[in-house]
Amino acid sequence: MTKSPYGFVRRAAPEPRRGVYELYWAFASRRQAAFEARLEGRQQPWSEDRILQTYKFCNVYRAGDRVSQYMIREVACREDPRLTAADRLFQIVAFRTFSRIATWQTLTQRLGGAPRLDHLRRGEFESALDMAKSAHGGLYTGAFILCANKAFGFDEKHRNHVALFKHMFLVDACDEKLLSASSLQAVVRLLETYPLIGPFMAYQIAIDLNYSDLMSFDENDYTQAGPGALRGLKKAFVSLGDFSPADTILWMVERQDEEFRRLGLSFNGLFGRKLHGIDCQGLFCELDKYCREAVPELTSARSRIKAKYASTGGDVSLFFPPRWKLPINRVMKAAYAVEYRDDGRRSKAVTGRGAAKHTAPAIKDLFS
DSSP: OEEOTTSOEESSOOEEOTTHHHHHHHHHHHHHHHHHHHHTTOOSOOBSOHHHHHBOOOOSSGGGSHHHHHIIIIIISOOOTTOOHHHHHHHHHHHHHHOOHHHHHHHHHHHTSSOOHHHHHHTHHHHHHHHHHHHHSOOOOSSSOOOOSOTTSOSSHHHHHHHHHHIIIIISOHHHHHHTOOSHHHHHHHHHTSTTOOHHHHHHHHHHHHHSTTOOOOTTSOOOOOHHHHHHHHHHEEEOTTOOHHHHHHHHHHHHHHHHHHTTOOOOTBTTBOOOHHHHHHHHHHHHHHHHHHOTTSOOSOOSOOOBOOOOSSOEEOOOOGGGOOOOOOEEOOOOOOOBOTTSOBSSOOOSSOOBOOOOOOHHHHTO
């Protein structure tokens, strides 16, 4: 019998799929090492792993990804004496709904600052969205699957979302309910009650809200597997036993030190911060993608990795929630493309130190 992260006694623990389970930890080690190599100012390649060199993968830590970095610095933690707590909550919910930096930048330019509830109330927020849509040809990221029904009767998706924000913050006092929530799970459950916010989007918004100084819940108090993570879980485990997907993710959080040590993998965390539930959840999504190349015999609804790596073309000054007490303003330099010949060797010289070294086992070794 084993004890789950929630304290329940479970009779059957998850049964790892030999090799793929180990690949979860190997991927985390390699991807984080690539992050550290780039932070140190090295040029590409940041990893000897050809799959990581070729395809786009999210950071091991959700807070380190480009959009989350923008969210933390420019939305959740930005100092602005004009803002009320309700304004801040509205901004975080709205930003995550679109999850597109260009949309937010256009909004702030048109409104003369970050959107506030007064802008929403007077219709200025909706007008600025119209301008952003015209300028960019769209408002939303493709990273999340959003509920796209006409919940408020409009043909255009963004008008339904504007109506949602009005209902949440101008009618239903959602801000007061959020500020009185007793746990991260309670925040998620509250958000799930609103139209157009599905369970996984509610969890993502809750994590964003928790970056601000308005909430301070432990990210390991609650987690929820998204569609990609569910596919990754099926690949990493033969069976989850009596554990739910959320139980299994938190089980991985608890085992991280033991597994990195057992497998001889280097993992320094995010400036010493350990993996939390949201990070281990995301890693299962990235494992699903990685396995499409590394272990193609593990079929799923998706058979290839759609996005190849490409530089975003700008430096990123890292910023994290102040209460985490992590180093801030460490600059992630812009990447420069490196071309490869068919034999795998670089066809262009690259300055700087070489690729990060790994002690992680090769894929073939994981299955031997």
